Amino acid sequence: MDLWQKFCDMQAEFSKLYHAIAVLSWDQQTYMPVGGSEARAESLAYLQTLAHEKLISSKTKDLIYNLEYLKDDPEKGPIYNVVRREYEKAVKIPIALVTENAKTTSLAIAFWQEAKQKGDFSIFATHLEKVVTLQRQKAEVIGYDNEPYDALIDLYEPGMKTKDVEVIFKQLKEALIPLVMDITARQGKRPDLFNQDYAKKSQWDLGLKALQEMGFDFNRGRQDYSEHPFTISFDPSDVRITTNITTKSFPSSLYSSMHEGGHALYEQGIPGKWRHLAIGKAASIAVHESQSRMWENIVGRSKEYLSHLWPHIKTQFALELQTVDFDSFYQAINWVEPSLIRVNADEVTYDLHIFIRFELERDLLAGKLSVSDLPKAWDEKVESYLGIKVPNPAEGVLQDVHWAMGSIGYFPTYTLGNVIAAQFYQQARHEIPDLSQNIAVGNLSLLREWLREKIHQRGSILLPLQLLEEVCGSTLSVKPYLDYLKEKYLI
Amino acid sequence: MDLWQKFCDMQAEFSKLYHAIAVLSWDQQTYMPVGGSEARAESLAYLQTLAHEKLISSKTKDLIYNLEYLKDDPEKGPIYNVVRREYEKAVKIPIALVTENAKTTSLAIAFWQEAKQKGDFSIFATHLEKVVTLQRQKAEVIGYDNEPYDALIDLYEPGMKTKDVEVIFKQLKEALIPLVMDITARQGKRPDLFNQDYAKKSQWDLGLKALQEMGFDFNRGRQDYSEHPFTISFDPSDVRITTNITTKSFPSSLYSSMHEGGHALYEQGIPGKWRHLAIGKAASIAVHESQSRMWENIVGRSKEYLSHLWPHIKTQFALELQTVDFDSFYQAINWVEPSLIRVNADEVTYDLHIFIRFELERDLLAGKLSVSDLPKAWDEKVESYLGIKVPNPAEGVLQDVHWAMGSIGYFPTYTLGNVIAAQFYQQARHEIPDLSQNIAVGNLSLLREWLREKIHQRGSILLPLQLLEEVCGSTLSVKPYLDYLKEKYLI
Numbered sequence: 001m002d003l004w005q006k007f008c009d010m011q012a013e014f015s016k017l018y019h020a021i022a023v024l025s026w027d028q029q030t031y032m033p034v035g036g037s038e039a040r041a042e043s044l045a046y047l048q049t050l051a052h053e054k055l056i057s058s059k060t061k062d063l064i065y066n067l068e069y070l071k072d073d074p075e076k077g078p079i080y081n082v083v084r085r086e087y088e089k090a091v092k093i094p095i096a097l098v099t100e101n102a103k104t105t106s107l108a109i110a111f112w113q114e115a116k117q118k119g120d121f122s123i124f125a126t127h128l129e130k131v132v133t134l135q136r137q138k139a140e141v142i143g144y145d146n147e148p149y150d151a152l153i154d155l156y157e158p159g160m161k162t163k164d165v166e167v168i169f170k171q172l173k174e175a176l177i178p179l180v181m182d183i184t185a186r187q188g189k190r191p192d193l194f195n196q197d198y199a200k201k202s203q204w205d206l207g208l209k210a211l212q213e214m215g216f217d218f219n220r221g222r223q224d225y226s227e228h229p230f231t232i233s234f235d236p237s238d239v240r241i242t243t244n245i246t247t248k249s250f251p252s253s254l255y256s257s258m259h260e261g262g263h264a265l266y267e268q269g270i271p272g273k274w275r276h277l278a279i280g281k282a283a284s285i286a287v288h289e290s291q292s293r294m295w296e297n298i299v300g301r302s303k304e305y306l307s308h309l310w311p312h313i314k315t316q317f318a319l320e321l322q323t324v325d326f327d328s329f330y331q332a333i334n335w336v337e338p339s340l341i342r343v344n345a346d347e348v349t350y351d352l353h354i355f356i357r358f359e360l361e362r363d364l365l366a367g368k369l370s371v372s373d374l375p376k377a378w379d380e381k382v383e384s385y386l387g388i389k390v391p392n393p394a395e396g397v398l399q400d401v402h403w404a405m406g407s408i409g410y411f412p413t414y415t416l417g418n419v420i421a422a423q424f425y426q427q428a429r430h431e432i433p434d435l436s437q438n439i440a441v442g443n444l445s446l447l448r449e450w451l452r453e454k455i456h457q458r459g460s461i462l463l464p465l466q467l468l469e470e471v472c473g474s475t476l477s478v479k480p481y482l483d484y485l486k487e488k489y490l491i
Numbered sequence: 492m493d494l495w496q497k498f499c500d501m502q503a504e505f506s507k508l509y510h511a512i513a514v515l516s517w518d519q520q521t522y523m524p525v526g527g528s529e530a531r532a533e534s535l536a537y538l539q540t541l542a543h544e545k546l547i548s549s550k551t552k553d554l555i556y557n558l559e560y561l562k563d564d565p566e567k568g569p570i571y572n573v574v575r576r577e578y579e580k581a582v583k584i585p586i587a588l589v590t591e592n593a594k595t596t597s598l599a600i601a602f603w604q605e606a607k608q609k610g611d612f613s614i615f616a617t618h619l620e621k622v623v624t625l626q627r628q629k630a631e632v633i634g635y636d637n638e639p640y641d642a643l644i645d646l647y648e649p650g651m652k653t654k655d656v657e658v659i660f661k662q663l664k665e666a667l668i669p670l671v672m673d674i675t676a677r678q679g680k681r682p683d684l685f686n687q688d689y690a691k692k693s694q695w696d697l698g699l700k701a702l703q704e705m706g707f708d709f710n711r712g713r714q715d716y717s718e719h720p721f722t723i724s725f726d727p728s729d730v731r732i733t734t735n736i737t738t739k740s741f742p743s744s745l746y747s748s749m750h751e752g753g754h755a756l757y758e759q760g761i762p763g764k765w766r767h768l769a770i771g772k773a774a775s776i777a778v779h780e781s782q783s784r785m786w787e788n789i790v791g792r793s794k795e796y797l798s799h800l801w802p803h804i805k806t807q808f809a810l811e812l813q814t815v816d817f818d819s820f821y822q823a824i825n826w827v828e829p830s831l832i833r834v835n836a837d838e839v840t841y842d843l844h845i846f847i848r849f850e851l852e853r854d855l856l857a858g859k860l861s862v863s864d865l866p867k868a869w870d871e872k873v874e875s876y877l878g879i880k881v882p883n884p885a886e887g888v889l890q891d892v893h894w895a896m897g898s899i900g901y902f903p904t905y906t907l908g909n910v911i912a913a914q915f916y917q918q919a920r921h922e923i924p925d926l927s928q929n930i931a932v933g934n935l936s937l938l939r940e941w942l943r944e945k946i947h948q949r950g951s952i953l954l955p956l957q958l959l960e961e962v963c964g965s966t967l968s969v970k971p972y973l974d975y976l977k978e979k980y981l982i
Contacts, residue, residue: 023518032729038728040729043508043510043511218524
C-alpha cells in the first residue's frame with residue numbers, strides 16, 4: 001500500500017473514533033440517566049486518550065515526515081497540511097499536561113457550579129488559578145511570537161493573533177457603545193410578551209418549521225432536547241442539534257433551533273466524500289459561529305423572515321398573542337437593552353459582553369491580572385461598557401462555564417463570528433439580488449445554497465481568513481457588521 | 492505495576508470499548524436518522540475490530556500465560572478463567588473469517604429482508620448457504636468433540652453440548668405436544684380484545700408501572716421506542732431497554748416491557764465493582780432468557796399479578812375494556828393456540844417453534860440437510876409439531892432474522908431459558924413461602940431481591956449449569972417447567 005493511502009486510512013481511523021466520541025457525548029447530554037455518568041466519563045476519556053495517542057504516535061510522525069513533499073501539491077497539499085497542523089499542535093503537549101488539565105477542569109467545573117449557586121467567587125478562585133496556570137503552560141509548550149494568548153486563540157482560529165482581535169474589537173467597541181445609547185434612546189416602552197405560558201409543543205413545532213425552511217435535512221440529522229442547546233456532528237450524514245424550551249421564554253427556542261440549525265447546515269454541507277479526511281470539517285470556530293449567528297440573527301430576527309412567520313405564529317399562539325400586533329412583536333424580538341447575562345443579550349449589546357471576557361482572560365493569561373482581582377475587574381468593565389452594576393457574582397463573573405472548562409481563547413470567536421457573518425451576508429446580498437424578497441416569502445434556499453457552495457463544501461481546505469478573502473474578496477472588516485446594525489436599528 | 496493489575500487494566504479497556512460499541516448500537520436502533528447508517532456501520536466495525544485485535548494480541552496472550560498459576564485461585568481464578576475462555580475462543584478464529592462473516596451476513600440480512608418481503612426463499616438461498624459454510628468453518632477452527640454444532644452452542648451457553656439439548660428437547664416435546672392438545676380442547680371461545688385501538692401513551696404508562704414495580708432503576712437506565720424491542724447494557728449503572736407499541740396489540744407492549752425489564756434487572760444487578768472485570772456480565776444467554784421469560788410469563792401473565800394490575804388496567808382503558816371482565820381478560824392473555832409466528836406464540840406452543848429451528852439448524856450444520864431442502868423440511872415440521880400448514884415462506888422459514896445473522900446455535904437458548912426460569916422460580920417459591928401473595932398485591936421486591944442475590948450478583952463467576960446447581964441444588968430438568976405449565980393450564 002502506498003504511503004498516501006496509509007495517510008488517508010489513518011485519517012479514516014480518527015474519523016471513526018471521533019464518530020464514537022461524538023455519539024457518547026451527545027447521549028451524555030440528551031438521554032443518559034444520571035447514574036450512568038461515571039461509566040460514560042471513563043469510556044469517553046479512554047477513547048479520547050486513544051485518539052490522542054494515535055495522533056502523536058511515531059506511525060503518524062513517520063507518515064507526516066515521509067509525505068512532506070506533498071505540502072504544496074494542489075490536490076493533496078491542503079489535506080496534508082491540516083493533518084500536519086493538528087499533529088504538530090498535539091505532539092507539543094505532554095500527555096501529563098493533558099491528564100492534569102482534564103482533572104483540574106473537571107474539578108473546576110464542579111466548584112464553579114457550587115460557587116455560582118452560592119454566589120461566592122472564593123469557592124471557585126483557587127481552581128481557576130490552577131486552570132489559568134495550566135493554560136499558560138499549554139501556551140508555553142505550543143509556543144507563540146508575541147504573547148501566550150496567541151497560542152490559545154490559534155487553537156480555535158488557526159492563524160489569528162491577539163493583536164488582530166484587539167484591532168477589530170477596538171473598532172467595534174468605539175462604534176457599539178455609542179450605538180447602544182443611540183438605539184435605546186429611540187426605543188419606546190418595551191412590549192411584554194412574557195407574562196404568560198407558551199406551550200412547549202407549539203414552540204417545538206415552530207422551531208421545526210424554521211429548520212425545515214432552512215433546509216436542515218432530517219434524514220441526515222435530528223433535533224432533541226437538552227439542558228444547554230448544542231450541535232454535534234457524527235458525520236455529514238448524521239448531525240444532531242438540541243434545543244431547550246421554557247414556556248415563559250417564547251420565542252427563544254425558535255432562535256435556539258435556528259442558531260443550532262445554522263451550525264448544523266454547515267456540518268451537513270461538508271462533502272460526504274471528505275467524511276474520513278481531515279479537511280472534512282469546518283474552517284474554524286468563528287466561521288462556524290458566523291453560520292449560526294447569521295441564521296439566528298440576520299435571517300431569523302429580520303423583518304422579512306418574521307413577517308413570513310407571523311401568520312403562522314399568530315395561529316399557533318392565537319390566545320397568547322391575541323392583543324399583540326406584528327410591529328410590537330418585531331420590536332420585542334429585537335429589543336436592545338444592556339443586561340447582565342451574555343446568553344440572553346440582544347445582538348447589539350452581545351459583543352460588549354465578549355469584550356469584557358476577552359480583555360480579562362488575555363490579562364489573566366499574561367499575568368497582568370490576578371484571579372483574586374478578577375471579580376472587581378469584571379464589575380468595573382460591566383459598568384463601563386454596559387452601564388449597569390453587577391448585583392452578585394452569579395450574574396457576573398461566575399455566569400459562564402468557559403473558564404472552568406479551560407476554554408481560554410474561545411470567547412473572541414463569538415464576536416468574530418458576528419463580524420464574519422455580516423461580511424458573508426453582505427456578499428450574499430450582492431450576489432443574490434432578490435435575497436430579501438425570497439426570505440420574506442420563506443424561501444431560504446437561495447441563501448442556504450450560496451453558503452453551501454461558498455463555505456460549507458470547502459471544509460477546512462482554507463484557513464478562516466483565506467476563506468473570507470476567497471468568498472468576499474476582503475479581509476476581516478467590521479464595516480459590514482456595523483452597517484448591518486445601523487441599517488436595522490437606526491433607519 | 493504487577494501483572495495482575497495489568498490483567499485488570501486490560502479488562503477495563505475492553506469494558507470501556509464495549510461501552511462505546513453498545514452506545515453506538517443503541518442509538519443505531521433508537522434515534523439514528525436513516526442517512527447515518529453507513530457512517531455508523533463503519534465506526535462500529537472499526538471499534539469491533541479494535542476490540543477483537545486487542546483480545547487476540549500478544550500482550551493479552553502473554554498476560555494469560557504468565558498468570559496461568561492463578562487458575563485455581565479462589566478469588567482471582569474465576570476472573571482469570573473467564574478471560575482465558577474468551578481469549579482462547581477468539582484467538583482460534585482467523586481475522587479473515589471474522590471479516591468474511593461480517594460481509595456475508597450483512598449481505599444475507601439484506602437479501603433475507605427482500606426474500607421475506609417477496610415471500611421467495613430462492614432470493615435468500617445462496618446467501619444462507621454461504622452463512623452455513625462459514626459457520627461450519629467457524630465450528631471447525633473452534634473445535635468440538637462430537638459434532639460441529641457443539642462448537643457453536645458453546646458460544647452462547649458455555650459448557651452446553653448438542654446432546655444435552657437433545658435430551659431436554661426430547662422430554663419437552665413428548666410432553667408439550669399432547670399438553671397443547673389437552674389445553675386447546677378445554678378452551679372455549681377466544682375472548683377478543685383486539686377489535687379496537689389502545690392509546691400508545693396509556694400502554695407506555697402501563698409498561699412503566701410494571702417496570703417500576705419490578706424495581707427497574709430509572710436512575711440507572713431508561714426505556715425508549717425501537718422497531719424491535721431489546722435490552723443493552725453500557726454498564727450496570729446504565730442499562731437501556733426498548734419497547735414497541737402498536738395500538739391493536741394490547742397488552743403486548745406490557746409484556747415487551749416486562750421481558751426486557753427482566754433482562755435489565757439482571758444487568759442492573761451485576762455488582763458495580765465488577766463493571767470493568769470479565770466476570771461482570773451475565774452467566775449465559777439462556778440464564779439471561781430465564782430472567783426475561785420469568786418476569787414476562789411466570790410473573791407477568793400470572794393470575795396473581797394480573798389481578799393486581801386489573802383495577803389499574805380497567806381505569807386506564809375504561810372504554811376499550813368496558814364489557815370485559817377479569818376472567819375473560821386473563822384467558823385472552825393466556826390463550827393457547829398453535830400459530831405460525833414464533834414471536835407471537837403463547838408460552839405453551841412457543842417451544843415447539845424452537846424445536847423446529849434447533850433440529851433444522853443442527854442438521855444444516857452437520858450437512859444432513861441442504862439449504863434447498865430447508866423450506867420443505869420447515870413446513871413438514873410445522874405441520875407435525877403445530878398441526879398447521881404454512882401458507883407462505885414469509886410466515887414460515889423466512890420469519891426469523893437469526894440465520895441471516897449467522898446466529899446458528901442461538902435458538903435453543905430460548906427454550907433452555909424457559910426451563911431454567913421454571914427451576915429458579917420453583918426454588919424461589921420454596922425459599923419465599925408467601926411469594927404468590929406478595930405478587931398478588933404488586934410487591935415484586937421479594938422475587939427481585941432473591942434473583943439479585945442468587946443470580947444477578949454472581950455475574951459470570953459460575954458456568955450456567957454450576958449456577959443452576961448452586962441455586963437449585965439440581966441439574967437441568969424439565970420437570971419444574973412442565974409442572975408449572977400443567978398447574979397453570981390444566982388445573
